[in-house]
Structure formats: structure tokens, C-alpha cells
Amino acid sequence: MYLDEKLILLNIESKDKKILLQELSEKFHEYGTVASASVFFDSIWEREESFSTGIGRNVAIPHSKSPTVKEVKLLIAIIPEGVEYDALDGEPVKIIFMFAVPLGEEKVYMSLLAKISTFVRVESNRDQLLGSQTKNAIIELIRDVINE
Numbered sequence: 001m002y003l004d005e006k007l008i009l010l011n012i013e014s015k016d017k018k019i020l021l022q023e024l025s026e027k028f029h030e031y032g033t034v035a036s037a038s039v040f041f042d043s044i045w046e047r048e049e050s051f052s053t054g055i056g057r058n059v060a061i062p063h064s065k066s067p068t069v070k071e072v073k074l075l076i077a078i079i080p081e082g083v084e085y086d087a088l089d090g091e092p093v094k095i096i097f098m099f100a101v102p103l104g105e106e107k108v109y110m111s112l113l114a115k116i117s118t119f120v121r122v123e124s125n126r127d128q129l130l131g132s133q134t135k136n137a138i139i140e141l142i143r144d145v146i147n148e
Contacts, residue, residue: 015081021062024077033069044064061098079094
């Protein structure tokens with residue numbers, strides 16, 4: 001429901017945070033989750049400029065609650081070499097969980113965010129994600145986390 005193979009991106013090579021977030025926003029548009037990639041990206045970038053969503057431990061959780069979003073979806077991107085992200089701990093980000101949230105769906109988002117945040121605190125969980133070779137392996141792992 002919140003996950004789809006088309007929104008799992010492996011081996012991303014982008015080295016620029018802004019370009020990467022634009023590309024991920026476009027993926028949501030291609031999938032049909034957002035009506036406008038540019039409106040969605042603008043809301044993501046506005047949030048990043050005020051406070052980075054790089055939470056540390058090589059993880060970022062960018063998100064937007066926007067009228068352009070049609071349904072709650074989670075995009076997962078794996079960046080093996082990392083991308084400079086202004087994370088709280090100064091380390092590059094290797095795992096991105098990007099949430100698209102329609103207005104009025106904040107409760108669902110907060111529940112998913114809590115589950116993902118708890119999951120990524122454990123180093124072996126992050127290692128398992130980074131070591132996943134297939135989209136399906138990531139989906140199975142995260143489905144268990146979010147009880148989907």
C-alpha cells in the first residue's frame with residue numbers, strides 16, 4: 001500500500017543533494033503519487049533549507065505534506081557512496097526514506113515515521129538495507145517494519 005517496487009531505488013550515484021531530491025520528486029510524479037513534481041520538490045526543498053532532514057547515521061527522511069500529493073507513499077533510495085546532506089552528525093547520507101503525504105493524512109505519516117525512525121536506530125538494520133541486492137528484499141524488510 002505505501003510501498004511499491006517502482007519507488008525503491010538502488011545504487012543511486014548522485015552527489016548533489018538538491019539534484020537528488022529533484023530526481024526523487026520526479027519519481028513520485030512518474031509513479032502518479034504527486035500531480036506536480038516541481039510543487040512537491042519546492043515543498044521538500046523549503047523544508048530542507050529551514051532544517052535538514054538528515055537525521056544522522058547515514059539516514060535522511062525528507063517529507064512533504066502537500067495538496068499536490070494524491071496518496072501516502074514511501075520512496076526508498078540507497079546511495080552506496082553517500083551524498084553530502086548537511087546531516088545532524090555531518091556524515092553523508094546513504095539511505096533516504098522520502099514520504100509523500102496528502103493534506104489530512106498526518107496521523108498515518110506520523111505512525112510510519114515513528115516505525116521507520118525506530119528501525120534505523122539499529123545499526124544492523126541499516127546494514128541490512130545497504131546490503132540488500134534487490135528491491136524485493138528491501139520491500140520485504142520494510143513491510144515487516146511498517147506492518148503493511
